[in-house]
Amino acid sequence: MAPSLHPLVDNGITKGDAYFPGGKLHCHCKTNPVEVTLGGNVLHNHACGCSKCWKPEGALFSIVAVIPRDQLSVTANADKLYIVDSSAAIQRNACNECGVHLFGRIEKEHAFKGLDFVHVELSDEKGWQEPQFAAFVSSIIEQGFNPTGIDEVRAKFKKVGLETYDALSPPLMDAIATYTAQKAGKLPSSL
Numbered sequence: 745m746a747p748s749l750h751p752l753v754d755n756g757i758t759k760g761d762a763y764f765p766g767g768k769l770h771c772h773c774k775t776n777p778v779e780v781t782l783g784g785n786v787l788h789n790h791a792c793g794c795s796k797c798w799k800p801e802g803a804l805f806s807i808v809a810v811i812p813r814d815q816l817s818v819t820a821n822a823d824k825l826y827i828v829d830s831s832a833a834i835q836r837n838a839c840n841e842c843g844v845h846l847f848g849r850i851e852k853e854h855a856f857k858g859l860d861f862v863h864v865e866l867s868d869e870k871g872w873q874e875p876q877f878a879a880f881v882s883s884i885i886e887q888g889f890n891p892t893g894i895d896e897v898r899a900k901f902k903k904v905g906l907e908t909y910d911a912l913s914p915p916l917m918d919a920i921a922t923y924t925a926q927k928a929g930k931l932p933s934s935l
């Protein structure tokens with residue numbers, strides 16, 4: 745049987761709703777789940793194969809998106825959250841009971857500072873932006889995926905209409921490179 749990329753990808757992508765107003769995310773705890781409230785739809789939703797992003801059981805990829813940090817609040821059981829790796833650029837806040845990542849926040853200077861990383865599958869609501877592309881695909885090999893299967897993985901993404909990359913998508917890589925050049929004084933701060 746072909747491996748599961750992610751439940752939101754395996755059987756085709758369901759388009760989101762352009763006017764979706766946001767909603768709530770919950771961790772997997774049966775009692776006292778951590779609740780995060782998002783005040784709008786997410787942006788740049790994508791599959792990520794890197795080793796750091798939270799994936800559901802059995803999935804090769806994470807589905808992760810961003811939202812401005814002022815549109816995110818922890819609305820229940822915040823005391824269960826801990827930061828998985830405080831040295832990482834993205835401080836991933838996970839539930840200390842079930843292990844689910846509720847949100848990732850960037851505190852250091854970074855092209856994406858001000859955006860929080862979230863997983864919309866933690867919501868019961870429908871209408872969140874659908875995944876737009878697959879990122880860090882080759883990274884699944886670093887985690888033990890047999891490289892002979894990687895063409896099949898890329899073909900599965902293509903079949904559901906998602907382009908595959910081994911870092912982020914070109915527009916996002918360009919945004920990071922622009923930020924880096926501006927910080928180094930190689931490009932003017934406003935373009």
Ligand SMILES: N[C@@H](CCC(=O)N[C@@H](CS)C(=O)NCC(=O)O)C(=O)O
Nearest residue numbers: 792793794795796797832833834883
């Ligand atoms: N090959 C590496 C890639 C890790 C990586 O660079 N992840 C990207 C996509 S989430 C990133 O921006 N990481 C920043 C961070 O985790 O703080 C791995 O799988 O661990």
Ligand SMILES: [Zn+2]
Nearest residue numbers: 771773839842
């Ligand atoms: Zn939990």
Ligand SMILES: [Zn+2]
Nearest residue numbers: 792794796797
């Ligand atoms: Zn990732």
